Amino acid sequence: MTVGTALPEGGTAAAPARVRAVLSNFPSGVAVVTAVHETTPVGFACQSFTSLSLDPPMVSFAVSRASQTRPRILAAGRFCVNILAADQQWLCRRFAARDVDRFRGVGWRLSASGSPVLDGVLAWIDCTVAAEYPAGDHTIVVGHVGELARPRETEPLVFLRGRLMPGAPLALTHA
Template structure:
């Protein structure tokens, strides 16, 4: 029998519980007035095939999101296993978030990180307040994938690799 640990449903308890759910790591990026901005999210969810929609969540305290939400197009890069350093840089509060990345431009303001397992370009369809976060729904305009790049997975508060059995 497995031991069960119970925690209060506060911020610390929720972080511990959510750490048990693996997720991909996605860079949300755009270039505003000649400056690239980006952040890493692990709350990326496919929403709809028709129309093509995805969502991600952004902390209301983010100092980067106010820049990104000005973009006419956003670039989402689904990071690959070799991009752990880029994910850490994008998740940092200070410093050059793109020091570990090569960028390429998409439509309008969209910017992508080279080497990702997939790229999604889109426009903001809706923003929904949700507690200490905002849920952003993005309408997909273009996408591309690379079958030869394994996705970067965040689980147990660590970056991990998928193992095929």
């Protein structure tokens, strides 16, 4: 199995390429964060989504300050986190691409609060924006969770070392 190129030990100069090379060893799921801006659905592929609080239920994601979708989600004041299944890598690529109609050919419906729920996702979490915090070249967006569901029982899509892969469970082994 390829595990990437080993990096030299030490060194404190955290150049962006080095930060990415080291931090990409922490796997994440992949979500598409969606909203409706005015009357237009918007969304972007997001690996920085995380669970924050159970009671009250809160989540967060980090979005680049350069993102064109960021101000639209914040203006909407609500968003839906669509957690992608392993067979939805095309949606990840689509929602990371620039200068395309990201929703072309994508089935979706509106959640009760008015954000797009994409067809076929593993799970979705409908939220209202609770807070936003500047964090370097990103903004951390915190959401209060409203409705949520896990419509499919299948493996998630995982992002690790710059690659997409299925999040399959380990075979059970005994010590």
